Amino acid sequence: MNRNPLFSFKLMLILPALFILLLFTLYPFILNIFYSLHNLTVFNFFNPPFVGLRNYLRIFTSADVFIAVKNTLIYVVAAVTWELILGLVLSQLFSQKFPGRGILSILVLSPIALAPAVVGYMFLLLFYDLYGIIPALLRLFGFRISILGNKKVVLAAMIFIDIWEWTPFMFIILFAGMRSIPNELYEAAMTDGASSWEIFRYITLPLLTPAITVATLFRIIDAFRTFESIYVITGGGPGSATTTISILVYRSFTSGKMGISAALSVLVFILAFLITQMTHKYLFSRSVAQ
Template sequence: MPSVIILALLTIVPTIFLYFVSFTNYELGQMWNEQHLIGFQNFIRLFSGQDTEFWLSVGISLLFMVLATFFETFCGFVVALLLNREFKLKSLVFACLLVPITITPSIVGQMWKLMYNAEYGVINYIMGLLFHTKIIWLGPAMAYTSTLLVDIWQWTPFMALIIYAGISSVPAEPYEAALVDGANAVQSFRYITLPLLKPLLSLAILFRSMDSLKLFDVPFVLTQGGPGSATELLSLHVYRLGFAQTGWVARASATGVILLIIISILSQFLIRQLHKESGPKI
């Protein structure tokens, strides 16, 4: 019973409050008795394009989710396959893989912001030594890509460890049977490894998709959504609407509700896909 109360206080009550505020005209600094219900006006404003940054932020967030999840899954597969063999210092490699995951995202953002610095950052220092050139990593042309690279760096080990755990649990018999039948490594990977890993992989993709959609810390520290709106993910747009510039808490709440709905729809879709996997057919 106490756990139910804690869950209600931490999740259910704030969610109900978020939905309620999204139907009001509440602004930061306004007395609570001055706000009143205005129906769907905040949502109409968003969907009608009156908030010119909203759809841009939606597109930026969805593209970020797709790219981050794809590259983290692909790179995670490569790392997991490399780990799925015996070599010296393997335990040290595992320890190193845990480091990016365990660092606080805000610290990750600050660390990479220093490395991305155009004048004294270590990345441009190396670029200068090797190619005699410098790149403005957090400028308009590269800010989005730079933010994406940080997310890939931090969460590829997460995908790699999950995929490695799945590969390690696959029995040897299917591979032995495939080898007897003349299957090569690519065919074994396609028809044995991938089907057996599908449930675990779907779950990992679900986690990363939801997490990348609500990403806030790293882009906030790196760019604060800039330059301009180059990296203004939907979570940063909510922050800017509600607290950073305008104080339109009600409009920010409406945007937050839409973000919550997008995440819920995506998670339900991926969960249904996961449930459809009744087992691999080999």
């Protein structure tokens, strides 16, 4: 059977990219699963004893892991939901022409240009009890709240930071999707006397569903991996109030429990996969219904 020369040429072009993908994505993932089935430490790195599912049994029966999973799910759901809402609002706002739109768009997009560690140090200075601007403003209005020391407030503060940093990402994707909607549809709807809400609900939102799906799935996956800003600001504290699975992965790794760390990493993947699949099915069913 003669192979199509064009197919062979295309295959040759993608082989380097495929090799890099397998080398830096699939191989580490398989290796991580292998490590999670062994009692890997710094002392037996080259010959770790096989323990089967013991590492998984330890993490699934650990109270610390339960708290970390709960914090992670609250963090991801709250942050991504608000980022989606604000991204939609900003996209709708910037689709209109108004004075200063260019300068304002630069200000809105600026947080995404900062590294997460930089964002962490910046908000650490803002939230610090002794000389932070935000606690000082709260004291002016009679509120004496230790933002970083209060277990009931600190996770909400971390969620706020994530919303501030990553709403621009949602805005970029949703705004691009909104710009791709033909103006003729809006003109026809306005001619028929449709209100702004009806135009948004029956034209903008259904046609924007693919962009919403892509942006939401990307943010869910990325939010599960959030580490730098939380570690810089609270280190997972006070107590375990802001301890996420990523924080536990780091703690297990730095304490030499690499097998446990690998098992926790697999847990992060499983949770992210399940949440993204449920989100994708929900958004897809909504788009079909509309």
